[in-house]
Amino acid sequence: MGIGAFRAGAGYRTRALLYPDIYVRRSPIFYTVMKIILQDQSTRVVGDSPGTVEELLLVLGINPLEVIVSRNGALVSEHAVIGDTDEIRIIRIAHGG
């Protein structure tokens, strides 16, 4: 399954409602949960096979040059592979200082 799975489908939404904080998709193909903290501090939980940080940002409509991204608290480059139980934080580079 590719990065397109970040776009939550109906099945995903149902499962995410049942397990709002930590959602583990149990399938013979993969077992992944990823918590994404967006720039406005809102949180999304998505299940997907590994993709890169850049792919995630593009799916979310975010220009990778306008944010920095941490995985489990540590900075990662756009080409880091993310997935599993990673907590991904997307931090907007604030302007005007």
Place this chain on the structure above:
Amino acid sequence: MAAPDISPAGAPVCVCCTEPAVVYQWTTDRHLCTTHFIADIEARVHTTIAESRQIRAGDRIAVAFSGGKDSTALLVILSRLLPVWTDVSLVAITVDEGIAGYRQDTIRVAKTLTKKLGVEHRIVSFKDLIGDDLDTILAGRESQACTVCGILRKKALMDAAKEAGATKIATGHNLDDEAQSVLMNTLRGDLPRLVRDAGKESGGCFLPRIKPLSGIYEKEIASYLFVQDLFLVLPECPYTRYALRAEVRSMLSTLEFRYPGTMQHLIESKKKIERYCAGAPVMDALRHCRECGDPCSGEICQVCRLRHSLGK
């Protein structure tokens, strides 16, 4: 881009060692770990300073220090590079414009960092300069926010730097800021501003301004601070949305992502135009304001013109 080596942790590996990379430098196609990234940034800033001889022995550098990310990175890097130069000192100057819900946080951060770095810190305010804070001045004229703030901030900074005995002012303008300025001046057809070199000596009229971070991308600055636990999520200036710069920033950032190196190309174009214009009468002759005596290009300087429009 060549496919990077990926560590077991799912991160590309640093080009200089075997540690996981924390950043990707898209113009040079390099992945770097924390240690090599910090060293790379500091070395590039040092090169920028050395190539254009921005700092010389005996200089006292006033660092325009808002407490935001760019000026924080500038102060940290300059304080680390300080032993490289002979008899050079730093003084951090913070201008409190008086923007509710915005500046208080950055001033608090500024005080903490200067104390930690052992750098002298001075705070000046618009209220001291003109009698009102920016919010009061801008009531009903928010669309002019950046122009008004820019004029007053420059004056406040210049006065404070002179009072502190500084020989130069260092600002945290980064590569993105510089490219945005080139495009904005081009869009406005403002050739004099495009080729103006604020770093030049001006016979004692202005303190020369230096921009040591002008070769570093904004994203690199944020990353530099983050890996050292110095990156703080601070509020954005509420007036930013009124500025042409906000639109130019977004447009250029998209172009840079799609066509890496766009921002550097813009800056290189500006440098070429500067060379073509060298010696040409592009700029108005420097005069002195008939009211306050400050150097300016017209009869009255922008600060006095602003005072009049505010009835001060």
